[in-house]
Amino acid sequence: MTDPFQIELIALLPRLRRFGLATCRDSSEADDLVQAAVEKALRSREQWQIGTRLDSWMFRIMQNLWIDQQRSRKLRAVIDDPEQLEQLPEETDWNRVIEAQMTLDRVLAVMRTLPDAMRAVLALVTIDGLSYQDAAQVLDVPIGTVMSRLSRARVELMKRLAERPTGVMT
Amino acid sequence: MIDKLSGGPAFSDEDLMAYADNALPLPQANAIRIAAAADSALARKIEMFRQSRAALRAAFEPVLAEPVPDRLLALFDRDALAAGNVTPSPAPSPIAKPQRRTRALPMALAASLLLAVLVSVLHRPPVVQTSAALDALVVAALETRASGVPLADEAAVPREVMPLSTVLAGDGRYCRDYETTTLAAGQTPASTRGRACRSEGGWVGEDVAAVRPDAPVDQYRPASGGAAATDGQRLDPDAEAALIARGWKR
Numbered sequence: 001m002t003d004p005f006q007i008e009l010i011a012l013l014p015r016l017r018r019f020g021l022a023t024c025r026d027s028s029e030a031d032d033l034v035q036a037a038v039e040k041a042l043r044s045r046e047q048w049q050i051g052t053r054l055d056s057w058m059f060r061i062m063q064n065l066w067i068d069q070q071r072s073r074k075l076r077a078v079i080d081d082p083e084q085l086e087q088l089p090e091e092t093d094w095n096r097v098i099e100a101q102m103t104l105d106r107v108l109a110v111m112r113t114l115p116d117a118m119r120a121v122l123a124l125v126t127i128d129g130l131s132y133q134d135a136a137q138v139l140d141v142p143i144g145t146v147m148s149r150l151s152r153a154r155v156e157l158m159k160r161l162a163e164r165p166t167g168v169m170t
Numbered sequence: 171m172i173d174k175l176s177g178g179p180a181f182s183d184e185d186l187m188a189y190a191d192n193a194l195p196l197p198q199a200n201a202i203r204i205a206a207a208a209d210s211a212l213a214r215k216i217e218m219f220r221q222s223r224a225a226l227r228a229a230f231e232p233v234l235a236e237p238v239p240d241r242l243l244a245l246f247d248r249d250a251l252a253a254g255n256v257t258p259s260p261a262p263s264p265i266a267k268p269q270r271r272t273r274a275l276p277m278a279l280a281a282s283l284l285l286a287v288l289v290s291v292l293h294r295p296p297v298v299q300t301s302a303a304l305d306a307l308v309v310a311a312l313e314t315r316a317s318g319v320p321l322a323d324e325a326a327v328p329r330e331v332m333p334l335s336t337v338l339a340g341d342g343r344y345c346r347d348y349e350t351t352t353l354a355a356g357q358t359p360a361s362t363r364g365r366a367c368r369s370e371g372g373w374v375g376e377d378v379a380a381v382r383p384d385a386p387v388d389q390y391r392p393a394s395g396g397a398a399a400t401d402g403q404r405l406d407p408d409a410e411a412a413l414i415a416r417g418w419k420r
Contacts, residue, residue, distance in 0.1 A: 006250035107229035
């Protein structure tokens, strides 16, 4: 007997990973967050009401887990691990990949200069396409807060993207 | 609140963003549309909000196509994975390389889209389209829209394609003039015109020199009945609608 809850959750994984990447520092941290959220969802699935949106519920779990993590992380220094950079195959067209990588990397780099709360609304509304109202429910803030954060985030993002149009690969 | 310079109503950033996101009720949206038509600063700001969404969505789109890591799939039951049409990938091997390389393609497309978005912040598009290659939005508009009825693409770079007229050309093909409108940031909407003809395989772009960019738009509308840049028999709206309904088959 297949499990509809699991099937629906599996279908959501790409969007959850995208949301994670938009809010976390790197892709491995993002997948850690998705993994923790999926584990939590499978454990406490009776808390999800059939007929309500599973995506909003999952985003909310991820957001809450992430906020908890940020609180504990602030107590210790963060060290970037260069070995976690994704390896690319040798016969790749480098120009194209560098261009492509820089695009996502640059947007991510600029996003990561924004406050956490702004990244969350960008990820939910602008990237994933949730309505302001749905995002407000996920984040547990009034819709007016979502809109003011989001508009400021988008102004800042575009300003900073336009400032450094070439970007720098390190 | 009243704008001191124009004397018209001032709109908050949140209002303009909601307008750009198609999230405003119609009366407010109309008020902003009218105000933006006369105020390039307002139009620029709306365009900035549109661009921000297009840029972000394009940049993150490739993430959706990435294979889900096995450690996430391992959390699920095997039969649920099978029902969801997902199978854990085999261990990394040289055979996996071509599969990974294909991921560069959507990323490259997204990169060029973002580049286009950023470039369009600085430059207005050319007045006349020079390439015969038709993109999906143009094809969809030509295939499904009556003359004078635009098809908008809000999801990516905001654009609108409106067929202007339909003619039965001398060689027996149906040809349509169309207009593509983009709102280049900070400028009034910029339009390009083109012509495409329907052959067995679909729509093919024609030499755009045949379409005069300086001709008034009205000249292209079927209601005017005027001879636009056409060298064939102009179709009336009923004939056009019938063609659209049967997929441009004779």
